[in-house]
Amino acid sequence: MSSAATAPPSVDKVDGFSRKSVRKAKQKRAQSSSQFRSQDKPIELVQLPLLKDVSAQEQPELFLKKLQQCCTLFDFMDTLSDLKMKEYKRSTLNELVDYVTVSRGYLTEQTYPEVVKMVSYNIFRTLPPSDSNEFDPEEDEPTLEASWPHLQLVYEFFIRFLESQEFQPSIAKKYIDQKFVLQLLELFDSEDPRERDCLKTVLHRIYGKFLGLRAFIRKQINNIFLGFVYETEHFNGVAELLEILGSIINGFALPLKAEHKQFLVKVLLPLHSARSLSLFHAQLAYCIVQFLEKDPTLTEPVIRGLLKFWPKTCSQKEVMFLGELEEILDVIEPTQFVKIQEPLFKQISRCVSSPHFQVAERALYYWNNEYIMSLIEENSSVILPIMFASLYRISKEHWNPAISALIYNVLKAFMEMNSALFDELAATYKSDRQREKKKEKDREDLWRKLEELELRRGIQNSDGIIPT
């Protein structure tokens, strides 16, 4: 405690909460790397001539030699060791990046395995453990990869290689295989956002060029997401993978295969239940909407899925769900709307009466959306009875005046839409409430009777065969 000493002795302030941030500016130390076991002796690499300094015939061989040299790894946690050689490798990598960008005719068959080997040696590693036990991606600084000066160039080199005009997937597929892709996907868990960004481009290129790997990549992404949702709740690259998926989904042929629909319902929808949804919600919502634009008949399962995973306690997430739902409603077909309007508006009616004003407000904003308004209007005879009770009740008792005002507008809109039904509902409001209460009492009666019956049976069969 320290507030007694430092809190200002303000006398007239009624609000007693001192709002000073205790969180100290965190010293930035976040650097880590699991790549290197300490080496005992200093590393020596033979300095090779520059590629541009040798004749065209000699270049391919020198290129291979340089690739082999770049397989040597350095300890970046020790900032003092092998400085010269680290610099040499850096400049060599730079040279290789330039070389694959501008040269022609360098890509012989022998170079493929060497390139893949060099890339594998450098990027594949067990990722370092997260520094704090409960790493919170929203609050904490990510741990940056210490060996980034080299790693970045390796990624850049690999991307240029994949994008090169001479690149032939038919040869490369021998080396860029399932195992390679699997290791690549595991790296998406890297805490370093720069690395994830490079990986995104790499994976995108591979997906684009290797038709034979596409199904495998999708399946492995499935596995990562399922593990994330149901087991670990931890994976740093969800947003990046979803971004790639967004463009993959865009390219799906119609009609959609069962496999893709399954992916939507069994993987993408459950992702909504993740605690860290805010980190990838935009990308996820994009994927969902992509699916619906491809195939509107998926609207019903998607909305039912969202309703199933609707947040119970987290208001921030509820606001995100409402945002996504609005995106979906923006593209919904009227025939689909009719199919889900009842469960949908039951949920919206709960949101509208949420004591959390941001949730209520977000839901009430739907009435500012012209397209949604037109859908509501067409179906007002169904929607109005669902919404009426909560609107009517909340209009009188919500604590937040802004919400009350919004509700008033909504009620007004309903009145204009269907005044006969509105008047009828207003007139029967009280008796409806009483009927509900009666129903509730009947329920309780039923259960009481059932329990009596159970008790009686229990006594009858006192030898205890009734399981409890």
Add this chain to the structure above:
Amino acid sequence: MAGAEGEDSLYPIAVLIDELRNEDVQLRLNSIKKLSTIALALGVERTRTELLPFLTDTIYDEDEVLLALAEQLGNFTMLVGGPEYVHCLLPPLESLATVEETVVRDKAVESLRKISQEHSPVDLEVHFEPLVKRLASGDWFTSRTSACGLFSVCYPRVSSTVKAEIRQHFRTLCSDDTPMFAKVLELDYVKSDIIPLFTALASDEQDSVRLLAVEACVSIATLLPQEDLETLVMPTLRQAAEDKSWRVRYMVADKFSELQKAVGPEITKNDLVPAFQNLLKDCEAEVRAAAANKVKEFCENLPEDSRENIIMTHVLPCVKELVSDTNQHVKSALASVIMGLSTILGKDNTVEHLLPLFLAQLKDECPEVRLNIISNLDCVNEVIGIRQLSQSLLPAIVELAEDAKWRVRLAIIEYMPLLAGQLGVEFFDEKLNSLCMAWLVDHVYAIREAATCNLMKLVEKFGAEWAQNTIVPKVLGMANDPNYLHRMTTLFCINALSEACGQEITTKHMLPVVLKMSNDQVANVRFNVAKSLQKIGPVIDSNALQTEVKPVLEKLATDQDMDVKYFAQEAISGM
């Protein structure tokens, strides 16, 4: 159960099913939890023909509801008419066993395992085994995962041809490429087949599979006779302890005590001691922390004849290095167990070897380390007494008491009563009392709350007289604080202290202050006055209650603030 059929028909299935379909999840959940009552009302016949088909068809619901359903169905045998009809429960459970949510699936498997015991051998082959096969060859991973959990229950009770089929399924699943799948596999076994499969898993390319093989290592080692361990398990274990992935090594460290128990004293001495040393010196902090956590348990479980020798020559040198580790998690893991070593090593060794380490850790820059040491003081107290440490303790406590993280402050508050008891009232009054009072005005509510509770415990320890002289005046003084949160703290303290202080102090000193506060301008203070009056009512003598408390409450009951009114009325009705 026959003879009650007429009564059962009183309850139309539709009404009951409506309950299971209620819009409100909570109500639906309640109904599912009382599913047995519903089944009872329907009778066995209609449970089989109407309720179960309904449940099988409407499996799409919230996971929480499904979980309750999966659990209920495991106890349903009698409700469907006994073992003869138990197979009726298979269809709904089969669907539940394919759900994505792991908790639901596991519960469904658990229930399936349970009711499998109630199947006759014939039913097992006719109904249960085909279900397992269907699950095992399902194309979505969930059903295959569930199948894994069922092999072991039906295997022993089926004919040898079916046994062979099951083994075949097991082998196919093991080579399945869904990693999630391999994770479950280790749980079950078929003894003759498991070792080669296990060895293959242990050298799998994905470290997430290898690390689960470590877990399996423990169960396999417990199962095998001692003489087979060396050839069948130890190579894998040694390999895992030096795996290139830190996650695998972490797993070894994490499971070390279990491994130690499973392999027995001889292998522990020859193999595990050096392995443990290596883990304590691992290059990855995560691994060192996991190993450090196990130091005490490892030492405790060493064979008695060589225990002290091994600790002194092999373990302690590593521990000494860890005390000054660069990583705070390692240090704090060590600090949470290191005190436990003193009971194992005895007084002399503790004073000579461990005490310097404790003192070093008490001065550590990381608050968690210090806190962990302080929270385990009782272990040392038993062996050498706390006095040896008191000089180093005080600065450590003071610093923790003012730590910037409120959770750290909270933790140290919780140890105050313990410390006070061990250090004595004099030491406490002189050095720690001011800290305890300062916490009452902390800007975090949880700290103020804990501080109040702490005062109560101290009063219980040191007595009412001590309270009257040292803390009551300070607490009551806060009633005039300009900050209403501090004024409320006075009320909370009074709530906590009144009972421990007794009638006299409460009526004479505390009550007037509370009554005066009923005129506070902040409504929150006023309704807390009402709450306090209700709380301390039983301690106050009845005369004061009628003449002083009641009029004040009656006045509060007419307050313009809704909450004040409510709590005043509550208090009056409770009088």
